[in-house]
Amino acid sequence: MQERDALLKKKVVPSVEVIPPERLKLLDEIIDKYAGSTQNLIPALKEAQELFGYLPMEVQRKLSIGMNIPAPHIYGVVTFYSFFTITPRGRHTIRLCLGTACYVKGSKEILENIIKDVGINVGETSEDGRFTLEAVRCLGACGLAPVMMIGEDTHGNIHPPKTISILDGYQ
Amino acid sequence: MCASPFYRMQLMMCAGTGCIASGSLDVRDALERELQKRNLQDEVQIIMTGCNGFCAMGPLVVVYPDGIFYNQVKPEHAPLIVEEHVLKGRVVQDLLFKEEATKTRVPLMKDIGFFGLQRLIVLRNRGLIDAESIDEYIARDGYAALAKCLQEMTPEQVIEEVKKAGLRGRGGGGFPTGLKWEECRRYDSFPKFTICNGDEGDPGAFMDRSVMEGDPHSVLEGMAISGYAIGANQGYIYVRAEYPLAIQRLEKAIHDAREYGVLGKNIFNSGFDFDIGIAPGAGAFVCGESTALMYSIEGKRGMPRIKPPRSAEAGLWNQPTNLNNVETFANLNPIILNGGDWFASIGTEGSKGTKVFALTGAINNVGLVEVPMGTSLKTLIFDIGGGIPKKRKFKAAQIGGPSGGCIPNGMEDVEIDYESLQGVGAMMGSGGVVVMDDMTCMVDTAKFFTNFSVDESCGKCTPCREGLKAMYDKLTDICEGRGQEGDVEFLIELGNHVNNTSHCGLGKSAANPVLSTIRYFRDEYDAHIRDKHCPALVCPELIDFEVMADKCKMCGACFKACPSNAIVWEKKKVAWIDREKCTKCRTCIQTCKFGAIR
């Protein structure tokens, strides 16, 4: 139990993957749109993450120069907000709700099933690159608890033993 | 205008996040196909509304003019609805709502207990208007309050009216809105800002999402009124990243409002300018705290700072800033149009108006309800909420999220308002009510909330960052059988320290879940510590599973469901559990229909 709770804490491993320069160029548009004010940093990071799937150091550095915001400030923001990630994602992101309503209705058991059968914990990506598991604090769909989102699909009223059969639909 | 088709019937489909997740868009497509097949598309109109509130029963369709309420509608029901109801006028019995208590089908929406006992001010337009149409909002007196303010009232009079109404902040603290505005108006430094806090972070609360999705203009109008009152020309809505639909609907609403000129320069020729921008959040619970939220809008890490100075004096970019919650803003249109006295006539001595609650957890009618302040918890849970499912017993209601506390069985007569909740050790918070039955372990629940607060603590001040962690470790020990005498006293002492010495509102209330469960469920803590037993059979280290031979029907369902092959079963024999292999995952308990495993 303690081990599992320890695993629940996210591990932050800065990525070392190299992004080809021509892909980095795609950031120019975002920089043009948002440069000029720190106020725009969060929307800019959101769009950058949509583009690359995550926010590796190269992307942060380029945004820092382009938007004239110190790199440590950007790193600070990226690591503060749970929406941003600096590690690559799997093909499907599972967002399991661990909010109160879902917790009371059994989302802990769903989590255990995923840990056991997919072999990944919160914040991890499976080795075959199929799933990334995230825990969220309430999707605001408590009426359907327990709830899990896979990509854009919301699955509600999940019977915990059926967890894996839902995942089978995503290859 | 006269050439527009006359629709004799309108099908109002809920398009809130809950119903969309249950498949309401597929139902809409199926209904549209079916209507077209019968050439009825010019006779019958389908309108997508905001969240109707009755999320557990989705997808929902309400048929007007009859007011017939259908629930759990699936695409394959579309031919039935069109053939029977739309064409022949016969109500489809199978899709009507079934009242759990009486086991009867209720055709009319207004007769369903869940809806009938509510009083709608904030949610006045829910399910009645097209969430994306500014015209329909105007038809329901939308922007008339803003017009009245600009045409007939001075900013001071607006503030006076809100003070007279006795409106208090709906985000949790309950600070009187009128006083907040008055203070902000006093500071003579420009520009000023007004911010809408849509960072609804409390798990189990979704009323703000519902309002932003279902009636976005009511928020915009409230913000414009507050801007006029305090002298601000710019507003921001901070919406959390988890609510993409809310952001989308607000964007459309702001666009339409600008087109009509109810936002922008010189609104209604009054000389008053006001515009609104959306500031999306990025997933941090602490950003619901006012100062942290403002840092986040500025593009920084959202960490609270010490007050004073208060935001009214030095908020966003150090300028005077007013911050109210979504629900607070949605109250303003009716207050201005009907007067402060009208609003003050609803509710209790110290808490006026209504409050929206999100009923979740172990309750039959999960959903959003709006009731006058002072409604008893009993009415909320049993009359509106339809009681606890599967004939289980009500154990406690957790009110106010991670900052709130529990109200135990036996105290459900408590009348819910700001004061009485504080009196019993809970708080209003944003209005999340999580109902727990006797299958819920209170120590485990306290541990869950503490874990939440540990995770979401921004780490700036020590009591919150370290104190909560120490409390969490202690709770884990208790749940895993390492509890000792004195642990409960330790938790009480540390919890009081955290509450008394943290910087921001979140830290100051973060120990509440632990303190209130100790207050009402001390015996459960003691059972964990002394008897090494979890009375609710939740904490795996403290229970052994067994099959009760007298209840087992020998069906073998548990045997098939067990993921670790720990259940031994043969046909026509009672199952038994191999404790060596059992991982205590509770799958068997969930699977057994006869309650034979404990």
Next chain:
Amino acid sequence: MPKISIEDLRKIKEQQLNKMSVRAGHHRAKITVHMGTCGIAAGAREIMTLFRDIIGEKDIADIILTNSGCAGLCAKEPMITVELEGSAPVKYVLLDKTKAKRIFDEHVMEGKVVEDYALAIGSETMAT
């Protein structure tokens, strides 16, 4: 789109309320077209369309047009029931478009029952 004035706000409200009148629950008159299988076969759809056209054309807000199942008098279809607020419902039988038009003009708009086509005044008593 031009910026709107407070006067425009009132206009939009009135126009839009008309379109939403179906949901209001309050109305001056209610026309029920009986649309069981028999009614539809006898031409109830045409009558329904006619009423819709008239109401849409004249932009009338306080009338509810609805349908119900077979009234049990299949031989006399198409049938409609007209119910003005505060007075007993009137059943009309064996209708066609011309007759329906006359009923609309005289009964619904002016309140005079068209006795030529009327079957009975008042509803049948319900058993329950």
